[in-house]
Amino acid sequence: xxxxxxxxxxxxxxxxxxxxxxxxxxxxxxxxxxxxxxxxxxxxxxxxxxxxxxxxxxxxxxxxxxxxxxxxxxxxxxxxxxxxxxxxxxxxxxxxxxxxxxxxxxxxxxxxxxxxxxxxxxxxxxxxxxxxxxxxxxxxxxxxxxxxxxxxxxxxxxxxxxxxxxxxxxxxxxxxxxxxxxxxxxx
Amino acid sequence: xxxxxxxxxxxxxxxxxxxxxxxxxxxxxxxxxxxxxxxxxxxxxxxxxxxxxxxxxxxxxxxxxxxxxxxxxxxxxxxxxxxxxxxxxxxxxxxxxxxxxxxxxxxxx
Numbered sequence: 001x002x003x004x005x006x007x008x009x010x011x012x013x014x015x016x017x018x019x020x021x022x023x024x025x026x027x028x029x030x031x032x033x034x035x036x037x038x039x040x041x042x043x044x045x046x047x048x049x050x051x052x053x054x055x056x057x058x059x060x061x062x063x064x065x066x067x068x069x070x071x072x073x074x075x076x077x078x079x080x081x082x083x084x085x086x087x088x089x090x091x092x093x094x095x096x097x098x099x100x101x102x103x104x105x106x107x108x109x110x111x112x113x114x115x116x117x118x119x120x121x122x123x124x125x126x127x128x129x130x131x132x133x134x135x136x137x138x139x140x141x142x143x144x145x146x147x148x149x150x151x152x153x154x155x156x157x158x159x160x161x162x163x164x165x166x167x168x169x170x171x172x173x174x175x176x177x178x179x180x181x182x183x184x185x186x187x
Numbered sequence: 188x189x190x191x192x193x194x195x196x197x198x199x200x201x202x203x204x205x206x207x208x209x210x211x212x213x214x215x216x217x218x219x220x221x222x223x224x225x226x227x228x229x230x231x232x233x234x235x236x237x238x239x240x241x242x243x244x245x246x247x248x249x250x251x252x253x254x255x256x257x258x259x260x261x262x263x264x265x266x267x268x269x270x271x272x273x274x275x276x277x278x279x280x281x282x283x284x285x286x287x288x289x290x291x292x293x294x295x296x
Binding site for chain 2: 043051056069072122126
């Protein structure tokens with residue numbers, strides 16, 4: 001009887017752990033539904049490792065961008081994109097952006113780029129998570145007057161791969177140091 | 188001579204078959220037909236079984252084809268989502284780099 005109970009709890013624990021891992025793959029504050037209600041267009045992409053691998057099977061290796069995408073996703077655990085496009089300015093507040101940004105205020109995450117443009121009212125933050133010398137996560141928060149975008153890539157990202165993506169999907173050739181020495185912020 | 192003729196006539200005399208002879212012959216014939224080894228492929232049961240198997244095969248092929256199509260559609264949708272997500276990511280990284288370059292250029296002047 002005790003063994004059965006222990007087994008049940010073990011299975012429950014494993015299931016909860018798996019659920020928790022799946023739930024934390026996308027770092028999002030819970031109040032984004034409010035923004036989605038105001039937005040004229042919403043892009044909501046949330047893919048776990050299985051879905052990424054499944055999508056990868058349908059990528060055409062002969063097309064350069066799809067070949068690069070296949071290479072990039074091979075070691076990813078999750079990909080999450082939320083993009084809200086609004087008809088007019090002021091549909092979201094600074095607190096909404098701050099709530100997202102606050103999720104990356106941890107020792108494992110480093111802000112590599114932080115752009116605050118008062119003229120264009122465009123703010124962009126790029127965060128990297130470094131573990132054992134490799135990039136294991138990337139997050140982008142782009143706040144524009146009529147658009148708010150949040151991207152979270154979970155998994156090992158080879159900086160070289162990001163560099164090779166230059167010209168693919170319009171990704172610039174981002175020069176990334178092997179180990180981030182500090183935050184490069186431009187205001 | 189007469190004796191020989193008489194004997195021949197007696198031997199060749201028409202005689203009626205015993206009663207029920209025709210029925211017995213017909214019964215034997217139909218009995219033999221019943222037990223005759225029929226060609227296996229011509230048996231109705233075999234033909235029904237074959238038709239059933241073909242129907243099952245067709246249904247299974249149809250189900251498999253439909254499953255393949257659904258899988259293909261799901262895969263294409265997942266791929267489209269992935270490419271959209273990567274395009275958005277790329278666009279925002281591009282924006283970040285442009286901003287950094289703009290501000291860097293302004294600072295130089």
